[in-house]
Amino acid sequence: GAVILTFASAEPERAVLADDAIVLLPVAAVALALFVWRGRHAAHPLIPRGSLSSAPAWGSIAVSFFIGSALIAALVDIPFFARLTIAPDDQLEAALVLLRFLVALPVGAVAGGWLLRRVPAGPLTAAALTLSGACFLVMASWDAKSLETFGATVVLAACGLGFGLAIAPVNAALLEHTAAEVHGLASALLVVARMVGMLIGISALTSLGLRAFRSAVADIPPIEELCNGATTACRAYNGAMRDAGIAQLQAVFTGAAVAAFIAAALALLLLRRRATFSS
Structure with a gap:
């Protein structure tokens, strides 16, 4: 708190x-x-002493924390970006933009479970989260018209796919390196870590985004200058404010990319192990 x-x-x-x-x-x-x-x-x-003593066990908790920090940016700010750009008056359309991200999550989860039979948890998680992080970097370069392109749909789906791919290997690494009698507790801690990551992530990223917004607003010329002497908002002024909002979301997406890359690095370093199942 x-x-x-x-x-x-x-x-x-x-x-x-x-x-x-x-x-x-x-x-x-x-x-x-x-x-x-x-x-x-x-x-x-x-938490029984020694139950999370191995690196893959506590490493899974740490990875889950940073996954939550990155994931919340997608869940909150993708619809926000849509409302700011292509759907200013339609919440349903903005929600459908988020659906492009969400629909790939279960696909990635199933694929991650299948790949875990052949690929160790660490490299699989790292690759998945690197994919999501790279997609966030692309989102951080979006402008007001980006969501109108097919490429944006590909980026959103790939980002969701990456998060989905990471679900099975992180859970498997945790359960394989904890005793059977604490599996329930360990699984709960994994969820708690992700939820705490989401709470801290949304607070930190929103603060970062608002700082970028205030900086962008400070650079906007006076309304009289943009609106030919008028004292009420005109199209040029509204466009400048929209661009400031986009700058805010670009900062949030950049921060989410950093969180995803940290999770990927931790997974590669700490979740070193053989494939969970034999072929």
């Missing part, structure tokens, strides 16, 4: 972190330290 507040309460025109970060971040660190200390000394800890 303290970490989320650090980003959510920031003044984007001045900084990505809130002024209270000097207090909130130490509070978060102390809370985490107390949780770890309690787990090490309790007779019956919430």
Whole structure:
């Protein structure tokens, strides 16, 4: 909660972190330290000691955190981009744009399970998330007309496919390196890590995006200059504000790409193992 507040309460025109970060971040660190200390000394800890001691086990949790941080950008900001550009008055059309991303997720999940029979979890996850990260970088270059092209559909589908491909190998790596009696807890922690990643991710990326928006707005000429002396908004001024909104989303997509690439690197380094099943 303290970490989320650090980003959510920031003044984007001045900084990505809130002024209270000097207090909130130490509070978060102390809370985490107390949780770890309690787990090490309790007779019956919430997380049994040693259950996540292997690198692939805790590495899966870390990868899931960054997956959540990247995934939330797609779920929230793809429809936002559509509303800002091709569907300003149609929420359904904006939702259908997100569907181009979502429809590939289950396809990727099934394909990831099949590929796991032949490809180790680490390289498979890394390749999948690198694909999603690369797609986010493409999204970060989109302009007001990009969603009207077939190429945008390919990018959205490929991004969703990458996230789907990563589901099976991350889960398999975690379950293979934890004892059977803690599989339920381990699976729950994987989901919790992804949810926490989504919460912190949306806070951090939104703060980053708003900072980019404020910077872009500051560069817009006065409304009188753009609108030939008029004091009410005209097409030129509205277009400039739309472009500032696009700059905001471009910053968010860039941040999501970084999160996806971090997840890919962690997967390659920590989920080193043989294929889960034999052919």
